[in-house]
Amino acid sequence: MKKILTISIVVISLLLLAVAGFLGYVAVDGIPSYAAPQPNIEPIASTPERVAxxxxxxxASCAxxxxxxxxxxxxxxxxxxxxxxxxxLYAANITRNRQHGIGAWTDQELVGLLRTGIGRxxxxxxxxxxxxxxxxxxxxxxxxFLRSDSPLVRATPTPSRAQEPSLLAKVLFHTVMKPTPLPAAPVTAPDSTDALAYGRYLVIGRYKCYDCHSKDFKTNNALEPEKSxxxxxxxxxxxNRQGRPVRARNITGDADTGIGDWTEGQFAQALRFGQSPHGPLGYPMPKYSRLSAAEVHALYTYLQAVPKIRNATAEDGPAAL
Ligand code: HEC
Ligand code: HEC
Incomplete structure (x- = not known):
């Protein structure tokens, strides 16, 4: 008995030491660094279609x-x-300014960052x-677009500020929040006439709706999003912008707690103008004011087809909770 007790004390002490060591390391290391990604891409040609x-x-996704x-x-x-x-935390200057923005980044460096989250x-x-x-x-x-002559990316000399993460944030950056790997093969979008496949692409690839609309950022699966x-x-x-908590809503086809009882017209209204049948939608739900009709139709078709989840949030009212 005594021996077991001694062993337990030793084990617990070692564990505590390890935790303290990890926290100490994390506090000093701050935000981790990795090898800079080097995606294998051709220089990106600018065309009016691409800029638009x-x-x-x-x-929709950066501004x-x-x-x-x-x-x-x-x-x-x-x-x-x-x-x-x-x-x-501060979002960086991503205008064409060479010193403070991304004017001096190569296409490869920009794509590498957008794919993985790791800077040059x-x-x-x-x-x-x-x-x-x-x-x-x-x-x-x-x-x-970032390289275009749009007034939004006009070279602006605002210096990007260094991040001031808390110890908790640093622990998360060392554990659950990790960069994603470069894709192993070229990534192509399905044809927009295949509503189900195209809708899936919009939800997981183009707009990342699933990232906000699943249970928790920390349990999302970037490589196999459906497993989030x-x-x-x-x-x-x-x-929200007033610092108050806001929950992303259920957008599966469940009729009581999701959008199963919405028409495609109601859905379009919510996405383009932020007007849900439950009332106005606020930040951080983006305003997708430029969604095409094909995109709305594909998103609606796919969301009605994914496995339904019954999960009520406040706007569903007491009956659904
Ligand atoms: C949730 C907020 C958020 C969104 C959405 C977002 N960014 Fe960022 N971005 C940041 C933050 C914060 C940083 C700075 C991070 C740092 O310095 O650690 C950053 C950094 C960058 C950088 C690196 C700049 C530098 O000098 O280090 C680029 C390029 C960039 N973002 C482009 C984009 C683009 C393009 C999009 C949309 C496709 C986008 N971001 C969407 C928050 C965001
Ligand atoms: C940055 C996080 C974020 C992203 C990305 C996002 N949403 Fe949302 N969405 C929210 C939040 C938060 C709300 C709730 C807003 C509120 O309470 O005012 C919401 C609300 C909604 C609603 C209203 C549901 C209801 O019952 O009233 C719909 C529909 C919706 N989002 C669909 C989408 C679709 C489709 C996409 C991708 C094209 C998307 N969202 C991307 C955060 C996000």
Whole structure:
């Protein structure tokens, strides 16, 4: 008995020492670095089609974080919706400025970052979503837009600020929040006339709806998104611009707690104008004002077809809870 007790004390002490050691290491290491990614891509040619698509994608998926309302360019800003327990984080300047923006980054470096989350200096760009399932053509369009003469990316000399993560955030960056690998093969989008396949691509690749709309960012599976916990069933808690918690909603086809009882017209209204049958939708739900009719139809078709999850959030009312 005494021996077992002694052994337990030794084991527990060693464990505590290991935890303390890990925390100490994490506190000093801060944000981890990795080998800089080197995707095997051709230089990206700019075409009017790419710039137009890139603008639409950047407005939908990047501007909420990167748009600076003083300069009206993607010059970066403090992220107001980071939970205080995470510390203070800043979106970087991604205008064409060579010193402070991404003007001096190569196409390869930009694609490498957008795929993996790792910058050209090897530092992991935290909180910034990575786009491992996005098609090569969509990514090329984003890069073409970032290099275009759009006023949104006009070279702006605002310096990007260093991140100030809390110890908790640093622990997460060393454990559950990790960069994603470069895709092993070319990534192509399915044909837009195949509504089910195209809808799936929009949800996991182009707009990453599943990232916000599943159970929790921490249990999402970037490489096999359908294996994310509570895939598209909502519940993921975020923070709105007023610092108040807001939960992403269930967008599976469950009639009581999801969107199974919505018409395609109601769905289009919610996505394009932020008007849900439950009332106005607020940040961080993006406004997809430029969605094409084919995109709306494909998203609606796919979301009605995914496995239904019964999971109520506040707007479903007491009957569904
Ligand atoms: C949730 C907020 C968020 C979204 C959405 C987002 N970013 Fe970022 N991005 C960040 C943050 C924060 C950083 C800086 C991270 C750091 O320095 O650790 C960053 C960094 C970057 C950088 C690296 C710049 C540098 O100098 O280090 C590029 C390029 C970039 N983002 C492009 C994009 C593009 C393109 C999109 C849309 C496809 C996008 N981001 C969407 C938050 C975001
Ligand atoms: C950055 C996170 C984020 C992304 C990305 C996102 N959403 Fe949302 N979505 C939310 C949040 C949060 C709400 C709830 C907003 C509120 O309470 O005002 C919401 C609400 C909705 C609603 C309203 C549901 C209801 O019952 O009223 C629909 C529909 C929806 N999102 C569909 C989508 C689709 C489709 C996509 C991808 C094209 C998407 N969302 C991408 C965060 C996100």
């Amino acid at each position: 698509l890139g603008e639409k994608l950047v407005l 909420d974080c990167h748009l600076n309302s003083t300069t009206n360019t993607l010059g970066g800003q403090q992220l107001r919706d980071v939970p205080p327990a995470f510390g203070t 200096d090897g530092r992991y760009r935290v909180v910034m979503p990575s786009f491992v399932q996005m098609s090569d053509e969509d990514l090329a369009s984003i890069v073409a 916990e509570g895939y598209l069933g909502g519940g993921n808690e975020m923070v």
